[in-house]
Amino acid sequence: MFYKFFNSLDKLVHFNEAKAHCDIPCGIYDPHQAQLGALTVIRMIDLMKGLPADHHDGELAYHNSLSRYIAVKEEHAELVKKEVRVIYGDFIKEEHLVKYPELQPLVFKIMKLGSKVRQGVERQDALDLLTAVNRFAEIFWEIKGIPTKKAKAPYAPAEEVVYPVL
Amino acid sequence: MCRIYRIKGESLYPEYRNGDYVITAWSPFSFKRLHPGDVIAFTHPDYGLLIKQISQIDRQRSTLEVRGTVLESVDSRTFGPIPLQSVQGRVFWHIKAPRGKRE
Numbered sequence: 001m002f003y004k005f006f007n008s009l010d011k012l013v014h015f016n017e018a019k020a021h022c023d024i025p026c027g028i029y030d031p032h033q034a035q036l037g038a039l040t041v042i043r044m045i046d047l048m049k050g051l052p053a054d055h056h057d058g059e060l061a062y063h064n065s066l067s068r069y070i071a072v073k074e075e076h077a078e079l080v081k082k083e084v085r086v087i088y089g090d091f092i093k094e095e096h097l098v099k100y101p102e103l104q105p106l107v108f109k110i111m112k113l114g115s116k117v118r119q120g121v122e123r124q125d126a127l128d129l130l131t132a133v134n135r136f137a138e139i140f141w142e143i144k145g146i147p148t149k150k151a152k153a154p155y156a157p158a159e160e161v162v163y164p165v166l
Numbered sequence: 167m168c169r170i171y172r173i174k175g176e177s178l179y180p181e182y183r184n185g186d187y188v189i190t191a192w193s194p195f196s197f198k199r200l201h202p203g204d205v206i207a208f209t210h211p212d213y214g215l216l217i218k219q220i221s222q223i224d225r226q227r228s229t230l231e232v233r234g235t236v237l238e239s240v241d242s243r244t245f246g247p248i249p250l251q252s253v254q255g256r257v258f259w260h261i262k263a264p265r266g267k268r269e
Binding site: 002003006007009010015016017018019020021091093094095096143 | 169170171172173174175176177178179182184187188207213214215216217218234237238239240243261262263264
């Protein structure tokens with residue numbers, strides 16, 4: 001009854017809003033972009049290594065493909081770093097770091113691996129990046145109270161990814 | 167002085183929810199009666215008018231630490247303690263929106 005009264009009054013006089021403020025945008029965080037970024041880096045390394053060694057007949061096409069793979073690898077390695085940085089900076093609180101002491105070194109590791117896969121073409125480095133990002137995702141969903149499962153991505157490079165069970 | 171506010175956001179979930187109304191009261195002497203656990207409306211230079219729960223009051227009773235009840239809440243863990251002067255009022259009446267009809 002009181003609510004109806006205040007609600008009607010609100011429509012007439014428009015009360016001020018007191019914000020019970022969460023972060024902006026409120027609670028919309030998801031490590032999936034970072035995971036896709038890490039998968040893309042692996043895929044680009046695979047494609048680069050799959051280019052034919054004898055490329056003299058189509059040198060221009062070879063360089064074109066190689067350049068594109070490198071550019072996408074660069075972009076997605078940076079995407080991984082950016083997405084993880086945003087979640088770490090905006091969502092993670094001090095109590096999460098206390099509960100998950102591995103979180104801080106894990107984020108540091110992701111930043112370093114993100115740079116390493118830009119500099120080089122070692123598949124193992126890219127796999128290590130995906131493993132670290134998957135662990136980050138696991139912790140993130142655990143904080144949110146959402147269970148996770150591991151499954152192989154249904155597309156190349158078909159590596160194992162942590163998914164939330166919704 | 168009494169004020170009516172409509173709550174926007176869920177940082178005090180589940181007790182205070184988006185669309186609820188609160189009525190606050192404030193007088194120059196109200197600060198002496200503030201206690202941890204009280205819900206207050208206050209202004210912040212970056213975030214505007216906010217509503218949070220007091221978690222701590224300093225010994226000189228000049229600043230307050232405020233918290234939301236959910237981990238994602240932006241509160242004193244993000245912006246530090248707030249000065250007494252920013253307090254707009256203490257909630258003394260909470261009008262809850264009917265379940266399922268909150269906006």
